[in-house]
Each structure stands twice: as C-alpha cells, then as structure tokens.
Amino acid sequence: MANATTNNDTDTSVLFDAPGPRGRQRIRIANVVAIVIFAIILVLIFMRLHNPPEGENQLAWDLWKPALDAEAWTDFYLPGLWMTVKAAFVAVIGSVAFGILFGVGRLLPAAPVRWVSAVIVEFCRAVPVLMMMIFFWRLFAFMGMEDPAYWSVVLGLVLYNGSVVAELVRSGVGNLPNGQHEAALALGLTRTQSLMQVEVPQAIYAMLPAAVTQLVVVLKDTALGSIIMYTDLLQESRRLGSMYFNILQTLVVAAVIYFVLCWLLSRLAEWLPSRMQRHTAAPAEPEVVAPIAIMDPSNVNQIAVAKESGELPRGGAPRTYHEHHRGSNASIHEWQKTRYMQGYDEKHPDVARQRHRLDVPLPGVPGARKNRDEDESHDDERPDGQERKA
Amino acid sequence: MNAFAQLFSQYDIPGAFLVNIELTLWSALFSTILGVMLLLMRISPISSLRRIARGYVELFKNMPLTIIMVFMVLGVYAQLKLSFSTTFATNFFWLAITGLSLYTAAFVCESLRSGINTVPIGQAEAARALGLNFWQAATQVILPQAIRGSVAPLGNTFIALLKNSTVAAAASVATETSTMMSEMIEYHADLIVPIFLTFAFGYVILIIPFGALTTYLSNKLAVRR
Numbered sequence: 011m012a013n014a015t016t017n018n019d020t021d022t023s024v025l026f027d028a029p030g031p032r033g034r035q036r037i038r039i040a041n042v043v044a045i046v047i048f049a050i051i052l053v054l055i056f057m058r059l060h061n062p063p064e065g066e067n068q069l070a071w072d073l074w075k076p077a078l079d080a081e082a083w084t085d086f087y088l089p090g091l092w093m094t095v096k097a098a099f100v101a102v103i104g105s106v107a108f109g110i111l112f113g114v115g116r117l118l119p120a121a122p123v124r125w126v127s128a129v130i131v132e133f134c135r136a137v138p139v140l141m142m143m144i145f146f147w148r149l150f151a152f153m154g155m156e157d158p159a160y161w162s163v164v165l166g167l168v169l170y171n172g173s174v175v176a177e178l179v180r181s182g183v184g185n186l187p188n189g190q191h192e193a194a195l196a197l198g199l200t201r202t203q204s205l206m207q208v209e210v211p212q213a214i215y216a217m218l219p220a221a222v223t224q225l226v227v228v229l230k231d232t233a234l235g236s237i238i239m240y241t242d243l244l245q246e247s248r249r250l251g252s253m254y255f256n257i258l259q260t261l262v263v264a265a266v267i268y269f270v271l272c273w274l275l276s277r278l279a280e281w282l283p284s285r286m287q288r289h290t291a292a293p294a295e296p297e298v299v300a301p302i303a304i305m306d307p308s309n310v311n312q313i314a315v316a317k318e319s320g321e322l323p324r325g326g327a328p329r330t331y332h333e334h335h336r337g338s339n340a341s342i343h344e345w346q347k348t349r350y351m352q353g354y355d356e357k358h359p360d361v362a363r364q365r366h367r368l369d370v371p372l373p374g375v376p377g378a379r380k381n382r383d384e385d386e387s388h389d390d391e392r393p394d395g396q397e398r399k400a
Numbered sequence: 401m402n403a404f405a406q407l408f409s410q411y412d413i414p415g416a417f418l419v420n421i422e423l424t425l426w427s428a429l430f431s432t433i434l435g436v437m438l439l440l441m442r443i444s445p446i447s448s449l450r451r452i453a454r455g456y457v458e459l460f461k462n463m464p465l466t467i468i469m470v471f472m473v474l475g476v477y478a479q480l481k482l483s484f485s486t487t488f489a490t491n492f493f494w495l496a497i498t499g500l501s502l503y504t505a506a507f508v509c510e511s512l513r514s515g516i517n518t519v520p521i522g523q524a525e526a527a528r529a530l531g532l533n534f535w536q537a538a539t540q541v542i543l544p545q546a547i548r549g550s551v552a553p554l555g556n557t558f559i560a561l562l563k564n565s566t567v568a569a570a571a572s573v574a575t576e577t578s579t580m581m582s583e584m585i586e587y588h589a590d591l592i593v594p595i596f597l598t599f600a601f602g603y604v605i606l607i608i609p610f611g612a613l614t615t616y617l618s619n620k621l622a623v624r625r
Contacts, residue, residue, distance in 0.1 A: 026445045026534040037445055044448045062480045136604040138563040140578050145596040148585045152592070226462065233464035237570050237578075244467055248474070258475040265467050272462035 068258055077259035082250055086260075090246030091267060097160060097242065098229045101167035105228070106221060108168055109175025114210055116180050119201050127176070134173035140234050142166040147238045159240035167231055171224050178220050182213030182290075215290040219282040226275045233268070243267060404594050407584065416580040417602055423497060423565040423576065428558055430501035435508025442509065443516065445534055453509070460506035465499070469570040472499040489575070496568040500561065507557045515550025516542060519623075548621040555614025559607055577602070 029037055059068040066073075076082060115127030134142075143166035150158035186209055194204030236245040247264035251257030407413075441453035460468075472495040476482050484494035519542055527537035547554075566578040573579070581599045585592050 026528070026537070029445065033445075037447075040446045041448045044446060044452070048448070048452055058480055058482075065479060065481050068479055132608075133600070133604060136607045137600045138566040138578065138603060140566045140569065141581060141596070141599055141603070144578055144582050144585070145592070148582070148589070149592055152589055230462075230464040233466035234567065236466060236470075237567075244464070244470065248470065251474070258471075258479040261467065261471050261475055265463060265471070268464055268467060269459065269462050273458065276462060 073254070073256040074259050076254040077250065077256050077263050082260070082263075086246040086250040087243065087263065087267065090241060090243035090264075093160075093240065093246075094229070094232045094235075094242040097163045097167070097232045097235065097240070098225070101164050101171065101228050101232070102221075102225055104164065104168035105170075105172035105175050105224070108172025109179055110210075110214070111176075112172070113176035113179025113213075114205070116176065117183055117205055117210075131173040131176045134169045135177075137170075139166050139170045139231055140237065142169055143234060143238055159235060159238050162238060163232060163235040163240050163242075166234075167228055170231075171228055174224055174227075175217070175221060178217040178224075179210065179213050182216040183209045185216065186212055186290075212290040215286050218286050219279055222275065222279040222282055226272045226279065229272055229275065230268070403588070404591055407588065407591065407595070411580060411584055413577075413580070413598065413602070416575060416577045417606070419493075419573070419576045420562065420565045420568075421606075423493070423500065423568055423573070424558070424562045426497045427500035427504055427561055427565070430497065431504035431508050431561070434501060434505035435512060438505060438509040439512045439516075440538065442513065443538065457506045457509050460503050461510070463503070465503050465564055465567050466570050468499045468503055469496060469567055472496065473571050489573075492572045492574075493568075496565075496571040496573050499571060500564060500568070503564070504557065504561050507560070508554065511550050511553035511557050512546060514553050515546035515548070518549035519545045545623050548623055551618040551621055552614060555611070555618070559610060559614075562606065562610075563603065 056069070061067065112127045112131050115123050116131065118124060143162050146162035146165050147158050150161055155161060183205070190208055190212065191204055194208040195201070199207065232240075232242055233244045235242045236248065239245070241249075243264050247260040248257060251260035254260075438453045438456060441449040442457070444450060473492065476498075477491065477495055483491050485491045523541055523545065524537060527541040532540065566576060568576050569579045569582075577599055581595060584595050588595065
C-alpha cells in the first residue's frame, strides 16, 4: 500500500536546510538519544517477556522450541498457510471478476443496470467483512453445505474486495483522457462499444497495481476466518499454542509469516505501476489507503491526481485532465523530489524558453547568433514531453 | 414479523452499536495522536527517528488486525499479565482499543503523509526562506495544509476503523455487534436474513453520512491554489 514514488529516507528533504556543523552535531546527539530511548523500550519489553509477574519466562527455549521445530511447521504452520493462501487466491480471482462485472455495470448507459450495480457495490463496501463472513457461515451451515467456513471466508472477501475493485474500474475509466472516449465515438463505435473495447481494457491495466495492493488486504483479511473457525494460519498457530501452552510464541511465528508475505506483495505493488503505465493512458498508481471516499461522485484517485507523470503514455496529446489535485488545484507533483524551475509553466513550456533566449543573443555578435540557430533547430527535434525533464 | 419485533426487546441492538462506536471513537483519538507523532518522526531531520517510524508503519501495515487483537488477549494479557482493569469486560474493551489504535496509527500516518504530498514545494521553500526551522515550518506551514489535503484518506481510514471495530470479537469483547449477531443467529436460525440485514443496514446508516461528510469536508477544507 506504500506510495511508491515518495522516497522514504529523504536525506535532503525540502522541509529543512542542509544542516551546518552545529546542526549536524545536534542531529547526531538527537540520533543517539532516540536510539537510546528505543533501546530502553526494547529492553523493557524483553524484561517483561523474561519475567512477567506470576508468569513463566516467555524467552525460555522450552517454549520457543515447540513453536519452531519441524513438527510445528509440517503439522500446523504449513497446512494453515496453505488454507490461508488457498482462500486468498480464490477470493482475489472472485473479487476481480465481481469488480469488473459491477464496475462496468456502474458505467453502462442503461440506468437500471447502473442503479442496481451502485446499490450492490455501496452496500458491500459499507458492511464489515466479518459480519458478512459470520452470516454466510451460519447460512451455509444451515443449508448443509460442505466446508461452510471456507466458502464463507471466500464469499465475504469477494463481496467486499470485489466492490473495492469495482470502484477501481470506475475510477480507472474516469481517469482516462476524454480523447479516448471521443476518438472511439468518432470511429463510429457506440457508447457501450467504446466502453468495452477502448476504456475498460485500459482501466484494467491502470487498476492492476491497486489490485495487487488489494491482494495484501485480502491476505490480511483471511485471518478473520479464524473467528469463524476456519483453520487458517492464525487458527493453526492458536491450536499449536494451546497444546504446549506457548501461544505467545506461536502467535509471533504466525505474525512473522504474515508480515513477510504481505511485505513481499507490497513491494510487488510498488514495482508494478511503472510497468502498467505503458499500457494505459490512465494513471496506474495505487491508492495509499484502498477504499475511496464512499458516495464520492467524482471518485478520483487522490494520489494519482496530486501527481503528474511527465511522460505521455502512448505518445498521446498532452493531458488536459486532472492536472490539479481535486478540490485544491495543487498541480505540483512529487514536490519533495522535483526541482523548481523559475518561470516554468507546465501549460506553456515554450514561454520560459523564449524568455531565457531573449537575454542570451547579443545583436552584432555572429557567434551568438549562430549558436541560437543551432539551439533552435535542436529544440525542434525534441518533443515537449522530454524537454521538460531536462 | 412478530418474532422479529420481539428480538429487539430481547437483545439490546442499539447498545451493541454503541459499543462499536465507543471503540471507534477512543481508537480514533489515540491513533490520531500516535499517527501525528509518527508522521513528525517520519519527516524529521533525525534519521534514526525516520527509520523507527518507517519500521513501525511497515510492520503494522503488513500485519492482519485479527492477529494483533488475538495477541492482545492471549499474548499481552494472558502471558505478559498486562491488564487495564480487574473487570474482564472493561479489560478486554481497553485491550481491543489498544490493538485498534496501534493498527490504525500506521494508516493515519500514511494518510497524513499523502496529504503532505499535495502541499507545493514553494510552501516549504518559502518557510525556509523566512528562517523557520524544521519544527516551525512543519507545524505552522506544512502540517495545517497537509491535514486539510488529507481529509479524504483520513476519512477512509476512520470508516475502515469503524468496520474494523467488529474485529474486537477476536479480543473477547462480547457486547459488540458481530458477536451479538452471531449469538442471535444461533438462537433464531429462522430469522437469519432479517437479523443480518438489520445489522448491515445499521452500518450502512452509520457509514454513508460519514462518507458524505468526508467528501463535503475534503472539498470545503481543500486549499485553493
């Protein structure tokens, strides 16, 4: 879910000046103090683990060994992990299908289809996943279905995450340049054809990174299944812990497994947008926090809007949409990284160049004149999009 | 229909929703405080603080809430003997709030950081040009604009928090909605659909006005540039 383009360890942030000798000294002292405080907190936690009041030493190897040995892995963690991954995988496939179905349903020209899709999507987004899981679990059990816990976990996750994907499809189409739709209509396609053949395929590419981010949410939410007795990783680690009375240790192991899986998926989600941007004209940038403001008619990707990619995907016309952060007109993207250029206007990239050139050539100096001409011919070869990066 | 109406007198459904709202409000308060602290650490000139805050956010963002809640009760309370109160119900209630706050703080920090990305670079440069130091620039120039720019992601975080408060069931909070719904269905299996719809619409009624308010505020408070 991390925002890929914001660098995390900005040593030269714009928020503060590059520190001088005294500033560096102060930062060094603050660093030491912060590390000492952090170490003290860690030591306190370990002391509590070592010697809880009226409890046994939680750091004892006797307790950690059954949580880590081969039997624990083969009999508990790995079967639990398999159940977790199985549910997450099926739920992701299902929610993408659900999302595309109802996301497109919300965009179709027929009003009743739109309304029905809108009601279903908004309902599924508003109801807590756990409630849906409990409901389906009881319902499936009454219906005499086999494995009610598994199917209720999958269905609960499909309904919620599918509705999030539906919104992503919708905002992906909404973020496309108008020219895509207009060009499709000009070619004689109907509104539905333009939607299905031009806009939705691009929206799906734009949506993929966010869908991977959603995969992290799905994987995390499968742990809810343990509340309805689904034997996932969390449930298995609880079972193991209650056998050897080392539940703290088994929970820590399960937490580490969850963390590693989710963290790897998050990295994948950060890497994907740059690849997907080649296939679409919509910004392929995932949300920082997955759900978009509910009932928001414009429903735009806040981060993608705040940021502008300098390149023009598919070599199209310059973007005229979403240059501003919605509602705020902020148009500078990645302000922590980009250098501000005096007099540069994104809308009129030529103006600044002209202005600079006015100062340079001196009348009567042939060399300067010649240089300027060369400059000009050189400039003309470069498309605008590349020049602004120079 | 009569049996359904009887359920309302038998079970305190508004009371269950109230428990969830209480959980949400307390957690929202604590996670906002912690989230702002994390944000300040994350953008500060001190590199160790930045790393600690980043580690915290990564850890809790990639951790299922359920395991945090279970850990609160079975690890922190049962094994480490940390408790808030000798009464079971109060103790579990506050353990659930602790878990929710720790989890949500990471998302509050991320929402605010996305708001900072909407503040133009000129604002920070102007603040530095005026001779403000990091703390002054952050608290007087950047953060006020960043918070206004992050209303929508923050609103989404708190909507998610309200829905996540049902996971308090994993921390043995027995009076909240999901536990009550499970119990009601168990004893009144014939009314399963109306019972579910009652609770579902309860959440729809709570969340839709909040979402509309968030959208309104994010437009109203946005800095016009």
